[in-house]
Amino acid sequence: MEKATKKYFPIFVLPTMIAFAIGFLIPFVYGIFLSFCKFTTVVDWKWVGLSNYSKIFYVNGELDTTFLHSLWYTALFTLVSVLVINVISFAIAMLLTKGIKGTNLFRTAFFLPNLIGGIVLSYIWLMIFNSVLSNYSKTIVSTQWYAFWGMIIVVCWQQIGYMMIIYIAGIQNIPGELIEAAKIDGANAWQLLTKITIPLLMPTITICTFLTLTNGFKLFDQNFALTGGNPAKQSQLLALNIYDTMYGTTGWQGVGQAKAVIFFILVAIIALVQNKMTTSKEVEQ
Amino acid sequence: MSKGDKEVSTIRKAKHGGILTVIFTIISILWIAPIFVVLLNSFKRKAYIFTNPFSISAVSISKGFDRYMKGIDKAFCGLLNYSNAIEKTNFFKCFGYSLFITVGSVLVIILCCSMCAYYITRVHNALTRVIYMLCLFSMIVPFQMVMFTLSKFANILHLSNPMGIIVVYLGFGAGLAVFMFTGFIKSISIEIEEAAMIDGCTPIQTYFKVVLPILKPTTITVAILEAMWVWNDYLLPSLVLNINKYKTIPIAVQYLKQSHGQIDWGAMMAVLVLAIVPIVIFYIICQKYIIEGVLAGAVKG
Numbered sequence: 001m002e003k004a005t006k007k008y009f010p011i012f013v014l015p016t017m018i019a020f021a022i023g024f025l026i027p028f029v030y031g032i033f034l035s036f037c038k039f040t041t042v043v044d045w046k047w048v049g050l051s052n053y054s055k056i057f058y059v060n061g062e063l064d065t066t067f068l069h070s071l072w073y074t075a076l077f078t079l080v081s082v083l084v085i086n087v088i089s090f091a092i093a094m095l096l097t098k099g100i101k102g103t104n105l106f107r108t109a110f111f112l113p114n115l116i117g118g119i120v121l122s123y124i125w126l127m128i129f130n131s132v133l134s135n136y137s138k139t140i141v142s143t144q145w146y147a148f149w150g151m152i153i154v155v156c157w158q159q160i161g162y163m164m165i166i167y168i169a170g171i172q173n174i175p176g177e178l179i180e181a182a183k184i185d186g187a188n189a190w191q192l193l194t195k196i197t198i199p200l201l202m203p204t205i206t207i208c209t210f211l212t213l214t215n216g217f218k219l220f221d222q223n224f225a226l227t228g229g230n231p232a233k234q235s236q237l238l239a240l241n242i243y244d245t246m247y248g249t250t251g252w253q254g255v256g257q258a259k260a261v262i263f264f265i266l267v268a269i270i271a272l273v274q275n276k277m278t279t280s281k282e283v284e285q
Numbered sequence: 286m287s288k289g290d291k292e293v294s295t296i297r298k299a300k301h302g303g304i305l306t307v308i309f310t311i312i313s314i315l316w317i318a319p320i321f322v323v324l325l326n327s328f329k330r331k332a333y334i335f336t337n338p339f340s341i342s343a344v345s346i347s348k349g350f351d352r353y354m355k356g357i358d359k360a361f362c363g364l365l366n367y368s369n370a371i372e373k374t375n376f377f378k379c380f381g382y383s384l385f386i387t388v389g390s391v392l393v394i395i396l397c398c399s400m401c402a403y404y405i406t407r408v409h410n411a412l413t414r415v416i417y418m419l420c421l422f423s424m425i426v427p428f429q430m431v432m433f434t435l436s437k438f439a440n441i442l443h444l445s446n447p448m449g450i451i452v453v454y455l456g457f458g459a460g461l462a463v464f465m466f467t468g469f470i471k472s473i474s475i476e477i478e479e480a481a482m483i484d485g486c487t488p489i490q491t492y493f494k495v496v497l498p499i500l501k502p503t504t505i506t507v508a509i510l511e512a513m514w515v516w517n518d519y520l521l522p523s524l525v526l527n528i529n530k531y532k533t534i535p536i537a538v539q540y541l542k543q544s545h546g547q548i549d550w551g552a553m554m555a556v557l558v559l560a561i562v563p564i565v566i567f568y569i570i571c572q573k574y575i576i577e578g579v580l581a582g583a584v585k586g
Contacts, residue, residue, distance in 0.1 A: 243520075
């Protein structure tokens with residue numbers, strides 16, 4: 001059978017592979033190459049070695065902290081969003097698995113914002129934030145911290161429903177007998193949570209943590225539409241910083257591409273750690 | 286199974302179910318309130334959107350009931366914002382492009398990627414292994430890494446139109462789709478296909494008549510995940526498409542903001558409502574599939 005199928009390579013695989021080459025493979029490889037070049041389009045490249053990479057941190061012999069700033073701003077943003085989203089969605093999931101009336105309706109409501117895209121979502125909140133803040137003569141981009149918490153609220157609104165769905169599925173998979181047995185042994189609610197529910201939920205917690213982690217790290221649309229990186233590039237997350245370098249300043253495309261390579265490496269490291277953690281968990285079970 | 290579920294739910298059952306229902310009703314309403322605030326303001330005059338977005342009147346109630354009631358008339362402007370917004374963004378055209386690109390991409394991704402996944406699971410050689418690894422690899426690469434080169438190549442290859450962008454979406458979305466399909470195909474027993482082949486089916490016939498119908502659950506999952514991605518995507522189409530000619534809905538929303546940062550908030554509110562309504566309708570119709578799809582996607586991705 002394998003032999004008969006083998007001949008059909010052009011029909012089965014070729015269309016996907018051609019598109020894959022155009023949409024991913026060639027741009028990726030060429031992107032790495034261009035990060036060592038000075039260019040404005042893809043054909044006028046000039047090899048410059050590592051100068052793009054050094055320009056990320058040093059410009060004309062002076063330290064440029066824009067990228068470093070956006071790096072730690074992104075790290076902090078990711079950390080806070082991971083914590084807030086997971087804690088709240090876990091709490092909601094716990095309460096929505098207690099068989100209360102209207103559970104399905106609540107689940108539907110909480111999940112709805114997740115379907116709305118980042119751009120539309122951001123303008124909804126931009127209107128609300130700015131009209132509330134205008135009472136205090138402030139806007140969402142008054143300081144980088146207004147922008148920070150604004151973005152946190154937006155991503156929470158978007159992702160809590162999503163994570164809640166995953167947590168609900170995880171909680172429902174915990175065998176009822178275990179909880180019953182622990183109750184008979186005299187465990188109180190806190191002990192049930194910390195000794196039974198959370199340990200058994202570790203695979204789900206790992207999934208949700210990494211989903212929120214990569215979502216936070218790669219966030220672009222909300223940052224772009226809500227704050228635009230203002231005030232003065234202070235609220236730029238990494239993805240927007242790369243975009244801004246590439247399209248905002250002429251002659252800096254190479255530096256932008258070099259930043260993108262660093263960004264890719266960081267995201268890849270997160271993904272590898274996740275892969276290691278989830279596969280080792282699977283073995284344990 | 287259903288008996289087991291019942292037992293579980295009695296064990297977990299909350300003591301104060303009634304109070305929790307009330308609390309959650311309030312929280313749920315607050316949770317989707319922003320959408321209703323936008324809906325309310327989409328009918329209000331520009332000038333009154335920011336002065337008091339949560340009120341239905343132009344005048345505060347503290348100034349007396351009569352003036353408050355008169356303020357309601359003053360604040361609302363009927364469908365003016367909508368006609369304004371539709372004209373400014375050419376909304377129905379954008380909606381058409383968004384729909385065409387999303388439906389086209391999803392169909393093409395499902396067809397091509399499921400076929401590709403079938404081939405690489407059933408044929409074992411170095412090439413198929415490499416293809417599988419590349420697909421896995423592409424899933425961890427952020428779009429920023431390829432955005433510049435991809436948009437320039439798309440330009441050179443004349444893919445800067447709604448038809449061409451489908452090819453780009455197939456290429457960039459192939460990783461996830463192939464990964465999900467291979468996961469499922471591995472679990473199908475090969476005997477059914479062998480039987481079909483012995484009965485005289487060619488591999489193509491076997492695929493379309495036997496394998497594709499079995500793939501239905503994964504097909505729905507992939508369709509939901511890719512549709513959510515493509516419909517809401519902003520950066521890729523804004524870089525790949527010829528923006529002067531073709532705008533999708535997210536691009537139209539973003540471009541209501543003018544280059545100097547000024548926004549016509551009346552039109553913006555109306556466009557946001559117009560952008561949300563199709564999503565809500567889609568959600569209500571396909572809710573079950575969406576939640577299942579998201580779940581399957583999250584656990585595997």
